[in-house]
Amino acid sequence: MRNLILAIESSCDETAAAVLENGRTVLSNIISSQIPIHERYGGVVPEIASRNHVLNLPGVIDRALEEAGCTFDDVSAIAVTYGPGLVGALLTGVSAAKAIAAARHLPLVAVNHIHGHIAANYIAHPELEPPFVCLVASGGHSHIVHVRDYTEFEILGRTRDDAAGEAFDKIARVLDLGYPGGPKLEKLAQEGNSEAMKFPRVSFGEDCYDYSFSGVKTAVINYVHKEEQAGRSIAKADLAASFQRAVVEVLTEHTRQAVRASGCDKVALAGGVSANGALRASFDQMAKEEGLKLYYPPLILCTDNAAMIGCAGYYLYEQKKFADASLNAVPGLKL
Numbered sequence: 001m002r003n004l005i006l007a008i009e010s011s012c013d014e015t016a017a018a019v020l021e022n023g024r025t026v027l028s029n030i031i032s033s034q035i036p037i038h039e040r041y042g043g044v045v046p047e048i049a050s051r052n053h054v055l056n057l058p059g060v061i062d063r064a065l066e067e068a069g070c071t072f073d074d075v076s077a078i079a080v081t082y083g084p085g086l087v088g089a090l091l092t093g094v095s096a097a098k099a100i101a102a103a104r105h106l107p108l109v110a111v112n113h114i115h116g117h118i119a120a121n122y123i124a125h126p127e128l129e130p131p132f133v134c135l136v137a138s139g140g141h142s143h144i145v146h147v148r149d150y151t152e153f154e155i156l157g158r159t160r161d162d163a164a165g166e167a168f169d170k171i172a173r174v175l176d177l178g179y180p181g182g183p184k185l186e187k188l189a190q191e192g193n194s195e196a197m198k199f200p201r202v203s204f205g206e207d208c209y210d211y212s213f214s215g216v217k218t219a220v221i222n223y224v225h226k227e228e229q230a231g232r233s234i235a236k237a238d239l240a241a242s243f244q245r246a247v248v249e250v251l252t253e254h255t256r257q258a259v260r261a262s263g264c265d266k267v268a269l270a271g272g273v274s275a276n277g278a279l280r281a282s283f284d285q286m287a288k289e290e291g292l293k294l295y296y297p298p299l300i301l302c303t304d305n306a307a308m309i310g311c312a313g314y315y316l317y318e319q320k321k322f323a324d325a326s327l328n329a330v331p332g333l334k335l
């Protein structure tokens with residue numbers, strides 16, 4: 001039987017809706033980005049994000065249905081991100097999903113945003129099945145996850161402080177690159193020498209796959225201040241490349257150790273930072289050295305979108321893990 005999931009994502013600054021057929025086929029994937037709105041503030045302003053989600057959601061949902069060539073009558077279930085994320089932003093999507101589910105008598109599935117990022121790989125790689133290890137690196141999260149089954153996860157390692165994307169965004173701000181920082185920093189790094197400066201790589205012992213980015217971040221900021229005080233101009237491209245290399249190395253090496261310990265023969269990347277070319281190249285090399293098969297989604301499925309939420313929601317739907325009208329947004333939701 002044809003299963004159609006209408007998915008809604010509004011956890012940060014993208015208002016998104018998508019329709020998926022039988023879990024892995026994307027019929028539509030509409031993303032309305034608020035980047036131009038938040039750009040002038042140098043980051044996402046939560047209240048403004050919520051207000052724009054309210055304005056954008058109805059049109060984005062209508063377009064998702066229209067592009068998929070279906071109506072609410074054809075939909076089997078509604079999937080929605082209920083955390084983690086900005087509470088006001090999440091609430092707009094959760095409220096819309098609950099209203100549609102109630103009005104149309106449709107089942108509702110509540111999706112963890114991080115689960116969604118992982119599921120982007122199922123859309124991109126129809127042959128991919130668990131178990132595998134996935135590095136989820138986004139603006140808010142950096143987890144090394146053992147994906148034991150479609151809805152079963154174990155966190156093997158995580159950042160003890162900043163998420164990888166957060167570190168990219170903060171250093172981009174120090175270098176006056178604007179928002180969102182990650183892609184701009186990557187572009188600048190392409191013109192620089194990644195061995196020009198040496199920044200620290202922090203670990204927490206042999207059998208621990210946790211890591212930290214506050215050391216490298218502080219080292220970069222101190223370097224910039226020192227050079228400014230000495231009246232020297234900063235080699236921004238070299239700095240960007242050296243910083244990126246430090247982050248990429250930490251993520252790659254910790255994931256390498258975690259995969260070895262898991263016994264998996266597959267490794268995946270997910271989340272906004274997995275759009276980074278240097279990270280992909282480094283994972284490519286690591287996977288070759290370790291004899292692993294590597295998976296990552298296309299760029300459009302790396303950053304926030306609703307197709308990934310629909311795919312994750314499909315597996316919850318199959319297991320009849322439904323939410324009810326009491327569903328609330330959970331900003332600090334864990335995987």
Ligand code: KG4
Nearest residue numbers: 138139140165182183272273275276303304
């Ligand atoms: O997954 P995502 O769209 O939203 C969250 O769930 O957080 O990730 C956004 C994050 C931002 O921090 C952004 O700077 C980072 O992903 N990002 C990148 C790149 N593209 C996006 N970081 C490094 N290199 C990139 N090319």
Ligand code: ZN
Nearest residue numbers: 138272303304
């Ligand atoms: Zn995300």
